[in-house]
Amino acid sequence: MEKFDYIVVGAGIEGSWTAYQLIRDLQKPSVLLLERFPLPHSRGSSHGQTRIIRHAYPESFHTALMPRAFREWRQLEKDAQTDLLISKPLLCVADESGYQGLDNTIARLKEEQAKSNNTISYSELTPKELTKEFPQASFSKTHRGCIEYSAGILLADKCLATVQTQFKKLGGVIKDGFVVTSIIPGEQVQVKGHHQGVEKTEMGGKVAICPGPWAKKMIEPLLGKKLPIKTLRVPVFYWKVKKGGPGAIPASFIDHGAGEFWGIPEVEYKDMIKLCSHSTSDEADPDDRDKSFAHPNHDDLTNYVRKFFPGLEDTPSIIETCMYSVTPDNVSIIDTIPGEPNIAYACGFSGTGFKKAPCVGLMLKGLLNPEGPNDDLIPMEPFSFQRFE
Numbered sequence: 250m251e252k253f254d255y256i257v258v259g260a261g262i263e264g265s266w267t268a269y270q271l272i273r274d275l276q277k278p279s280v281l282l283l284e285r286f287p288l289p290h291s292r293g294s295s296h297g298q299t300r301i302i303r304h305a306y307p308e309s310f311h312t313a314l315m316p317r318a319f320r321e322w323r324q325l326e327k328d329a330q331t332d333l334l335i336s337k338p339l340l341c342v343a344d345e346s347g348y349q350g351l352d353n354t355i356a357r358l359k360e361e362q363a364k365s366n367n368t369i370s371y372s373e374l375t376p377k378e379l380t381k382e383f384p385q386a387s388f389s390k391t392h393r394g395c396i397e398y399s400a401g402i403l404l405a406d407k408c409l410a411t412v413q414t415q416f417k418k419l420g421g422v423i424k425d426g427f428v429v430t431s432i433i434p435g436e437q438v439q440v441k442g443h444h445q446g447v448e449k450t451e452m453g454g455k456v457a458i459c460p461g462p463w464a465k466k467m468i469e470p471l472l473g474k475k476l477p478i479k480t481l482r483v484p485v486f487y488w489k490v491k492k493g494g495p496g497a498i499p500a501s502f503i504d505h506g507a508g509e510f511w512g513i514p515e516v517e518y519k520d521m522i523k524l525c526s527h528s529t530s531d532e533a534d535p536d537d538r539d540k541s542f543a544h545p546n547h548d549d550l551t552n553y554v555r556k557f558f559p560g561l562e563d564t565p566s567i568i569e570t571c572m573y574s575v576t577p578d579n580v581s582i583i584d585t586i587p588g589e590p591n592i593a594y595a596c597g598f599s600g601t602g603f604k605k606a607p608c609v610g611l612m613l614k615g616l617l618n619p620e621g622p623n624d625d626l627i628p629m630e631p632f633s634f635q636r637f638e
């Protein structure tokens with residue numbers, strides 16, 4: 250049995266940033282990061298080559314996190330002397346069904362731009378400007394847009410590996426292949442599980458739980474109540490750019506309309522763009538992710554590609570798989586276990602948690618150390634479990 254000041258469960262992007270910031274920012278604590286699968290793995294939500302990072306959100310509490318998140322990612326690049334964030338414009342478009350979301354996003358960008366000394370920049374696009382700027386897409390006459398120039402693409406697999414490497418450089422310990430089976434609260438929290446077939450218990454003064462799509466299985470026994478989270482199997486589609494065609498759009502892309510489509514230009518595979526829709530996801534247990542999977546229902550997406558992106562082939566060439574954990578309001582839950590102030594958890598990050606992970610680490614560090622220093626504390630109310638009670 251070993252004793253640590255902190256144990257973090259789950260080495261996805263949220264748990265890895267949390268472990269790293271605990272050891273980086275506090276007085277040399279001992280920190281253990283536990284992961285059930287051998288690393289790296291592709292069973293959770295943090296694998297893959299790219300994620301969008303942006304300030305453009307319809308909710309002010311999300312936009313307000315982003316300057317700090319960008320700073321943390323850029324600092325990590327400096328500390329690790331590597332490139333993790335490629336600056337790329339982000340295009341948001343909407344037809345009438347998505348005007349509300351688009352207008353809220355533009356309003357948030359305007360507010361944050363005023364505070365940011367113009368490091369955040371964007372412009373609005375009328376239907377005419379949209380067509381002129383992006384002739385590769387056949388947007389309709391009712392599509393309006395907004396382009397955020399201060400957005401970018403995070404190289405996701407590289408980001409995750411870099412956070413873990415920096416954590417280890419500062420003396421952090423990672424045990425992968427350690428399946429946590431129960432967490433027993435107390436002044437010293439017992440984290441029980443099996444590591445390479447051997448029963449083990451690790452003791453932690455404080456514990457942060459970041460289990461991604463396994464949240465219900467791990468957190469509900471501690472909460473003693475249901476977590477309002479659904480886990481979805483998300484197919485990720487890559488579409489070839491047609492030879493001799495009008496090409497693909499050069500910006501990352503979010504459509505605020507009814508289908509909620511998003512895409513990333515040719516950063517990963519040459520001549521292919523990633524374009525996906527929330528409507529192609531199915532509910533799935535993360536332990537049986539592909540069991541009931543026959544053929545993904547991607548008709549909506551195929552029709553969408555045919556209609557709006559004539560420069561792309563209309564059948565995806567590659568399909569990869571990821572998991573979403575979705576709450577009823579699409580906002581994550583970051584909180585402590587009632588009556589157990591030394592156990593905090595973060596889950597329900599859906600399709601937006603990667604970019605914000607440095608802020609999630611700061612929030613968990615703040616929850617576990619309410620006595621301060623408080624300069625890192627970010628408003629927690631929007632993320633509390635209480636909003637569902």
Ligand SMILES: Cc1cc2nc3c(=O)[nH]c(=O)nc-3n(C[C@H](O)[C@H](O)[C@H](O)COP(=O)(O)OP(=O)(O)OC[C@H]3O[C@@H](n4cnc5c(N)ncnc54)[C@H](O)[C@@H]3O)c2cc1C
Nearest residue numbers: 259261262263285293294295301429461571598602603604
């Ligand atoms: C297709 C797709 C596209 C996305 N696009 C974006 C984007 O453009 N921008 C963005 O910001 N976000 C995006 N996201 C969301 C983002 O990737 C996720 O919100 C984020 O990765 C969630 O990280 P996590 O650490 O909570 O979960 P995970 O990465 O799943 O990590 C949880 C970890 O806990 C481990 N674990 C679970 N149970 C146990 C146990 N019993 N014992 C030990 N370890 C355990 C798991 O094995 C896993 O490694 C996207 C997600 C998907 C699926």
